[in-house]
Amino acid sequence: MGVAENIILQKDIRNISKLKDHLNDNFLTDAASEVVVRKGVVLIATGFYISYANASETDGPAGSISLGRALKDIGFDVKYVTDEWSFSILEGISGKEDEIIKFPVDNHENSKKFASKLIEKFSPSLSISIERASLMGDGTYRNWKGEDVSKYNAKIDYLFNFSKFSIGIGDGGNEIGMGNLNREIKKVEGLPDNPAVTKVSNLIISSCSNWGAYGLVAEISSILNKNLLISVDDAKELITKSVDLGAVEGMSGDSIYAVDGRNLDEDSICLTQLHEYLERN
Secondary structure (H helix, E strand, O other), rough: OOOHHHHOOOOOOOHHHHHHHHHOOHHHHHHHHHHOOOOEOOOOOEEEEOOOOOOEEOHHHHHEEEEEHHHHHHHHOOEEEEOOOOHHHHHHOOOOOEEEEEOOOOOOOHHHHHHHHHHHHHHOOOOEEEEEEEOOOOOOOOEEEEEEEHHHOOOOOOHHHHOOOEEEOOOOEEEOOOOHHHHHHOOOOOOOOOOOOOOOOOOEEOOHHHHHHHHHOOOOOHOOOOOOOOOOHHHHHHHHHHHOOEOOOOOOOOOEEOOOOOHHHHHHHHHHHHHHHHOOO
């Protein structure tokens, strides 16, 4: 397992790291190598709704913006995609010039049509999902309790079904991209019995999806010999601002400055170590 992969899989609280044996040791490098040769429009999808808190969670948006900034820096045209539940958060933490597409919460047929029109309009060179709920095998969205939360999820999965190349980043087994390891996820204690079905070209697993996004930026940086990583302070600011805009910490559902049970300092461990990793290389 590569250095960056180990960094983003540390402090695993869900057993997601048990899936690493089913991926290439350098899965971050694999994804980064594909990204750097696909200059053009990139669609970055995020936003995970926590039904018991009636709000979106802090994991996902910060990683999406940090990745988007890095990709813009190397010449990509970045578009963000989310639904009504996370739109204001993404709008509030993105730049004024950034385009955010609101994918409607609708039935399967209309969702397919909307996704198809986006692909036709933008002809994206790649689509990336960061902590975005995936469809289950029965065509619904379900949280970790098994509750049907379909009414809170736009079917952004169809963008990935139609995309030529895609990357999925997740930490729990029920996100877009985890369909790649559907059978393996069912065998891991702590991960869903009814996991994601939506697949991607390259899957990135991490202890926190923001960390997966940071890891991808780190490996893109390594390939291009240019540190594109967001600073620790900037990452903290994105998370703090997300909460001020209505986001919650996903595990508790509380309006606190934290991500997946980790306060801002604990959450910074990953970014700090990735910066150190790039300095050594």
